[in-house]
Amino acid sequence: MGGYIPSTAEQREQMLSEIGVSSVSELYSDIPEIVKLKRPLRIPKGISEQETYRELRSIAAKNKVFPTVLRGAGAYKHYIPSIVKYIAAKEEFVTAYTPYQAEISQGILQSIFEYQTMICDLTGLDVSNASVYDGASAAAEAVAMCSAPKRMRALVSSCANPEVIETIRTYGFGSGVEIVAIPEKNGATDMDELKRLADETVCCVYIQQPNFYGILESAAEAGEIAHGSGAKFIIGCNPVSLSIIQSPAECGADIAVGEGQPLGMPLSFGGPYLGFMAAKDALLRKLPGRIVGQTRDVDGKRAFVLTMQAREQHIRREKASSNICSNQALCALTASVYLAAMGPEGLREAARQCVSKAHYFSAKLCEIPGVRLRYNGEFFHEFMTDLPVSSEIVLSRLEQNGILGGLPVKGAILWCVTEAVSRKELDMAIEIVREACASLEARKES
Template identity: 60%
Template sequence: MGHFLPSSPEERQKMLEALGLSSARELYRDVPDSVLLNGLLNLPEGLSELAVAEKMRGLAAENKQYKRILRGAGAYDHYIPSIVRYIPSKEEFLTAYTPYQAEISQGVLQSIFEYQTMICELTGMEVSNASVYDGATAAAEAAGMCKNRKRSVTLVSETVNPEVINVMRTYLYGAGTELKVVPAKDGRTDAEALKEMLSAETASFCFQQPNFFGQFEDAEKFIAAVKEAGAMVIMHCNPIALGLMKSPGELGADIAVGEGQPLGMPLAYGGPYLGFMATTKKYMRSLPGRIVGQTADADGNRAFVLSLQAREQHIRREKASSNICSNEALCAMTAGLYLAAMGPAGLKEVASQCLSKAHYLAAELAKVPGVSLAYSGEFFHEFVTVMPKAQEVLAALDGAGILGGLPVEGGLLWCVTEKASKADLDETVRIVKEVLA
């Protein structure tokens, strides 16, 4: 059996004796006899490090690692620079708690302050929090920020990732308020339907840019209408696309949220990921979660602290803006590190390569007889194809070590990142051709 106790059984016995006890069981004398366990739990026997490593490696080996992943839908396979993978594994960053004791936590605090700054730059907003759990909970928390007694209805576009909509619905069910889905038309938000659904009860409208189908929403067309109706605009955006596309700040959104996973976090079967949230100064005090602020110590040295804590659960209890406590601090630091490693030119280039390679694959696939693109609008690095024998195509690609597009209503949702080479994409097209021939 393995353990991590820095004491021997003899030492522990002596400690018990020092307490006037003869056995460890006496430590549990407040536990009612009827529920105090007598035997051991039905757990396996403990393992040595070598044995447990073998066991876990065996489990990992039961997964299939594709040589190329052409699937996104909320989780994106970007290249992670080596230094971005290495630095967060430093033990101090890794094993510290939330930085309550600022004097010995300046490294964590500063890394979050830098992250907040970069998120503000990326989104064009004024204030960022220190992160929430993921992009879906970020959208749900944002919807919560917008509601009040008079305005309690949240609108969300059907073109938002279904996982995000589902999480929003769950959070709003908790709060006992309504979520209404604005229908899509040709793969984008139906702006006319949205305008009809806006009312004096609308708290906010949430849309995704680029949307779940990869399409760019014609955001300028409906943002003004939402604001005119007195509701707030929540823009759920892809952080890599922000290297190129108009930011939430430029579009006049009130809250920017998104899934930060593309900024240096592996796919990892869904997590840990990172929810980013940024807003304007006006709504700063209703943001959920930690926020790091700059101040000074008595000697005038620059210092960072957890700030605006009057919003938070440990002070406000049932009146807090959210119950969030632990967030995704290490992922936030990773995102900051990724953005610093890429730099302004690097981020723009990643975005441009994703865009270009996705368009190359889309164009080549559309040349294959029987294959067409489901939607005609501008897109970023995801697009939907309509083709016969989609399951056979996916199976053939799978056989070649390629994870093809995700089956969604209406076709296959493909995603191409900078990791895919022209050769990978040509091979993909060749296989599709063969299956459909």
């Protein structure tokens, strides 16, 4: 029998007779006849594994894989070491449940403990949870950690990723926290506006570093303003950048969150990704989700266990710090393996190459007549350019050559360059953009 069912027809008959019934339908006698489905499901009949393979191959073929990706905006293509995929595919890690039974789950528990250590090290903060769904929901959970009855407004930078802002808003619709946008100025958070908005009703200030436009914000200044009004300070950060850029702790953050996808996870049409969250010690009991702690077993052996569970839904129910049950454990493991394989120098090298290649690409693009940077702040691996021609034309020329160009944003293009792209690919992209601009400029003039 298909459906991964091992029982034989004979065994099923025996089992039915041991139960004392003659058919499975008798077991369903509690379901009122009127709600029973009287027809077969309108789903094609089952097929063999080989046929499933074939059918999904034909669906897969309808996607186009771009060999060169110059688009980020929340999802980043980095080089993924081969070992990451092999370890993350180990069956024990893939098929286990949440490690409730610690004695037979030490592997997963220790890997989470190591992950928490790595996240604390990257962010400079004291405590990390075992992960949440993604960077956007991590940001929303962080805002929820800060709200208090007399502080029900959250100031969120307009320069954060729009998907993150929207997710924070949606969670705010649930919690009643009012989300107030901090306006932008020249592609960065307007600090004067932030000063004006920050008052004793504000629970937290959220900024993204580097921001959605790629610009590096004056994060420490935003932190001082937040703290000046008694609000918490949250930084949404890119984990690869943290190897060379000031850590959230160095900028005064109380909470750091971010999208962990750049740490060894492929693009995958948006998921599964990884939300990481770290905080100062004082906020430990407000952290959502699983947390793993170190302890000893009865023989005195070091061991790891899910801990601080008094925060969680299965104990506290409606008074829990969050409803989170499943997190992204396998993605957290993936990130740990990536960080272990890259090591401190490997991660710094990836970050340095992101910076260097992005600046090389932006400088070359800006040599093209009519192309200029939209904003002039320092950036990490993303930047915005204005073009003399419509972005659609430039992007479709790039697409014809196997290059996924930047994302059209506010009439400009938001480019992203990582270490995964070679100089040769960048030079090719520059030539295509140059030709597209030149031919259209010429046409316009004639």
